[in-house]
Amino acid sequence: MQPHERIGEAIIAANKDGRTGLVPFITAGYPDPGTFASSLQAIAEVGDVVELGVPFSDPMADGMTIQRSSFAAIENGVTLTWIFDQLDPLQGSIDAPLIMMSYLNPLLAFGYAKLASRARETGVCAFIVPDLPYEESAEISAALDAEGAGLIQLVTPATPADRLKLLASASRGFLYAVTITGITGGSSGLPPDLAGYLDEVSAVSPLPVCAGFGIRTAQDVDSVGKHAAGAIVGSALVEVLERGEDPAAYLRQLR
Numbered sequence: 001m002q003p004h005e006r007i008g009e010a011i012i013a014a015n016k017d018g019r020t021g022l023v024p025f026i027t028a029g030y031p032d033p034g035t036f037a038s039s040l041q042a043i044a045e046v047g048d049v050v051e052l053g054v055p056f057s058d059p060m061a062d063g064m065t066i067q068r069s070s071f072a073a074i075e076n077g078v079t080l081t082w083i084f085d086q087l088d089p090l091q092g093s094i095d096a097p098l099i100m101m102s103y104l105n106p107l108l109a110f111g112y113a114k115l116a117s118r119a120r121e122t123g124v125c126a127f128i129v130p131d132l133p134y135e136e137s138a139e140i141s142a143a144l145d146a147e148g149a150g151l152i153q154l155v156t157p158a159t160p161a162d163r164l165k166l167l168a169s170a171s172r173g174f175l176y177a178v179t180i181t182g183i184t185g186g187s188s189g190l191p192p193d194l195a196g197y198l199d200e201v202s203a204v205s206p207l208p209v210c211a212g213f214g215i216r217t218a219q220d221v222d223s224v225g226k227h228a229a230g231a232i233v234g235s236a237l238v239e240v241l242e243r244g245e246d247p248a249a250y251l252r253q254l255r
Contacts, residue, residue, distance in 0.1 A: 002148035003125040006097040007173030010048045011208040011230045020225030023210055024251055025051040025101065025234035027069035028086075029078030031242055036086055039247060043237075044096040046251040049173075051128070051232065054080055054102035065235040069242070080106045080115075087122035094123065099152065099173065101128040112143035120147040126173040128152045134170060144172075152176050157197050168205040175205045177228060179213045198227035221254050 011021035024047040029036050044050050055073035107115055126149055144150050150172025155164055168175050179194055202209045211224045212232030224231040240250045
């Protein structure tokens with residue numbers, strides 16, 4: 001099995017157990033670089049797949065919570081190299097597949113071939129790159145494919161039907177369905193037309209569909225799970241860590 005295939009397998013396994021796949025997101029190294037490893041291990045015991053955010057100075061798709069966490073992590077010296085180095089000794093202690101969410105600049109500076117190699121070594125199975133259009137992704141996709149990783153594509157309610165099919169066929173691991181036409185961290189609830197949108201995305205995707213942006217409660221996870229395979233929980237979990245609360249306890253109550 002290729003590393004990126006582990007992601008879909010984990011989501012499908014959750015569905016077979018009668019529940020929505022849970023994909024928690026954390027900003028790597030936040031709020032304290034010293035607790036990153038222990039927090040990741042605790043979160044990975046509950047989450048089916050774990051998404052690690054690579055801190056970036058201009059996270060354009062993210063709201064204030066993740067912007068704040070990204071800035072603080074950078075101030076504390078968290079880099080892509082640091083994250084990989086932290087993951088090295090955790091091999092064998094984390095069963096959940098890992099994915100990384102990063103804007104393109106850190107990946108480009110790191111080097112695509114080295115990125116793919118370090119991903120394979122540390123258990124990172126795929127990448128989400130919000131500011132990388134599909135039409136410009138061939139070079140990084142080829143490097144990741146060579147090591148069994150891949151790019152997770154994002155779609156939104158504004159994605160045209162023909163492009164939706166294109167991105168669904170190009171994605172690896174799962175297809176990321178952004179629930180809103182906006183940024184992460186919204187508190188106004190999920191949109192009323194979410195069901196139809198997720199049904200449309202799920203109908204064309206050969207991979208499990210995971211929905212993200214604005215998911216904060218067990219009710220949100222339940223609502224998403226009726227129309228998609230998985231739910232991505234980001235800003236709300238980052239806020240739990242920010243308050244010094246137990247991230248695993250929060251994730252368990254989402255189930």
